[in-house]
Amino acid sequence: MNINGISYRAIWPEQDGSSVNIIDQTRLPHDFSVIQLTDLSSAAQAISTMQVRGAPLIGATAAFGVALAMQENASDFGLKAACDVLLATRPTAVNLRWALERMQSVLSAASDIDRVKIAWQEAKLIADEDVEINRSIGVNGLPIIRALWEKKRNPVNILTHCNAGWLATVDWGTALAPIYAAHDAGIPVHVWVDETRPRNQGASLTAWELQQHGVQHTLIVDNVGGHLMQHGQVDMVIVGTDRTTAQGDVCNKIGTYLKALAANDNNVPFYVALPAPTIDWRIQNGVTEIPIEQRDGAEVSHISGLDATGKVVVVNIAPVDCQVANYAFDVTPARLVTGLITERGVCAASKDGLLGLYPEQMA
């Protein structure tokens, strides 16, 4: 995406051919900082500390992490150890497992001496495929927004939760891809941006993305969405996902389920944008089968931001030593999802709907 006239991806190989660059998303929106990942450890840390986050970007970073690891130890032991380290970084986004299984499959068939070259080739392919997949999600989601525009002939109000923009992928994003496509097609859209406590990906990442692209938006607290829907101020909801099951249950950032309930209660269309690598064909029931990450309570009790001098500070908003629970995701049952927007088209959130787009997955 374009930042001040310069085109960026969220991750890209360095010219030296042996390292990879990322935007440190823990420093946005106040500081745009590019950092180099030079080894397995830095790649794993980037994922676990959320310097990079978002299911597709986690997968791409893990793929490059394997390439970095092969530079250190390209043996069978080194390959397995690297994949184990990367898989342990975060439990919920299935793209991580998908990317590591793909890298292991390609590299296991290669001789040790060829693994560095092949790993970089495959990681770059995964990244390039992600860009094209997300561009297609934008194309496929555009007609939904266009139909709302043609019906109301006023700006289309879209609510989104967390960040499923280009910062959550290699480029274009998933949930934001149709919004960018509509904006670029001249359709007036306005985005209600859930701040998305506790990591505030909406406030710090989605608002920043939309501002950079010139898309009208309003930052809101997570709990106002239902009120806006009751008052006819939301025409549709579109979110991303970290793992969607074979029957269409959608795991996404904590709070998504509550938005889906409010949308259902107010007859507001609730769409989920996802690429194929985010579909977990091995499971059916998202509520009982998807591992929900629990993160450090300090992410809830503490918050960072600019002080009056423009310095980024962290403050405690809770009583010291207060007990904290920090569930990072929840699961929206397929019955609450209007449709899934994929790179192959839009389908119902159901087994038949998904198999209709991905017939190769039929057992």
Ligand SMILES: CSC[C@H]1O[C@H](OP(=O)(O)O)[C@H](O)[C@@H]1O
């Ligand atoms: C396109 S995947 C975006 C997805 O990932 C986010 O989680 P996190 O920031 O913790 O990686 C959130 O669930 C987004 O919807």
